[in-house]
Amino acid sequence: MRWKLGGGVTAIAMLGAVTGSATDSGVAQRAAWRATYAAPATIPFPDENPYSRAKAVLGRKLFFDPILSADRDRACVTCHLPDLAWADGRRRAPTRADSDTDLRTPTLLNLAWQEGRLGWDGKFRDLESVAFVPISAPGNMGLPVEDAVARLSADAAYVAAFKEAYADPGVTKARIEAALATFQRLIVSGASPFDRWIAGDEAAIPVAAKRGFDLFNGRANCAACHGGWAFTDGSFHDIGTAVGADLGRGRFVTNSQVLRYAFKTPGLREVAGRGAYMHDGSIAALEAVIDLYDRGGIDRPSRSPEIRPLNLSADEKADLLAFLRTLNSEPGTGPALADLTEAAPRP
Incomplete structure (x- = not known):
């Protein structure tokens, strides 16, 4: 299976005859x-946050980097592990204090096709609006928005990455959110x-x-x-x-x-x-x-x-x-997130 980037979803034709019914x-x-x-044959991206390789690469870096946590000891990947279907395998999501929240960590699989509001209770209007809730929550990553922007703005590698993704080096809350959402839509x-x-x-x-x-x-x-x-x-x-x-x-x-x-x-x-x-x-x-x-x-x-x-x-x-x-993927067929190209990431 291969994915093509685009603004919508196009179904591929089903092949073969059906057998086994009486x-x-x-x-x-x-x-x-x-x-x-x-x-589907395409990964959909919203018009207001279209796909670019530079933005996806920046989002991937942010996702795995503990720079976005107050103590630099947690990252998005702490609770969304690729080897655990992009969840954490726990009964409930962990807090910074090693206790549990009231909710299970949801998988990030196939968020590009999620319509409507997100979150167990629909508190998020779209994927772009999710990131800073866990980043800034005291019980989660615990880093206020202004501190996150300041940290990334002081890091020369991130300044260069934002410049490549957005044509200028400015680091903003909206750009962090857009980059993370772009990367997460590639988790298929x-x-x-x-x-x-x-x-x-x-x-x-x-x-x-x-x-x-x-x-x-x-x-x-x-x-x-x-x-x-x-x-x-x-x-x-x-x-x-x-x-x-x-x-x-x-x-x-x-x-x-x-x-x-x-x-x-x-x-x-x-x-x-x-x-x-x-x-x-x-x-x-x-x-x-x-x-x-x-x-x-x-x-x-x-x-x-x-x-x-x-x-x-x-x-x-x-x-x-x-x-x-039968809905579990076969070995080697998941998204090769390190192989981002301008044309298409390879699941």
């Missing part, structure tokens, strides 16, 4: 579902066995995973929120699990009953290696996540109408798990 209608239905998961999940199956290789995934795919899109209805190539609708839903004071998106949209306890739908790429799960890391294993959805969650006015008891059999749960495991 009836003609089943074959047709599976083919229709498969067509909705075709890989690699090709998985599922992608090879979608492209026509019938042997790429086992029969159990194909049955799980049918369940995912059919009776279990997982695709209602986790559909499409990135496996997220980019929206907020109460799935009937959250309790307590954190109302999720409902904290910001107080007049909406359906947004009480509603949290951002995460993408499912690399999901089999990304536990713990849920916004608060309250579930340790993927099998337990399937059990939770099977039960249907708390029946309350804010619960999404897509959530209901499923009454899955043990075999059906196993098939869903087999399918989800």
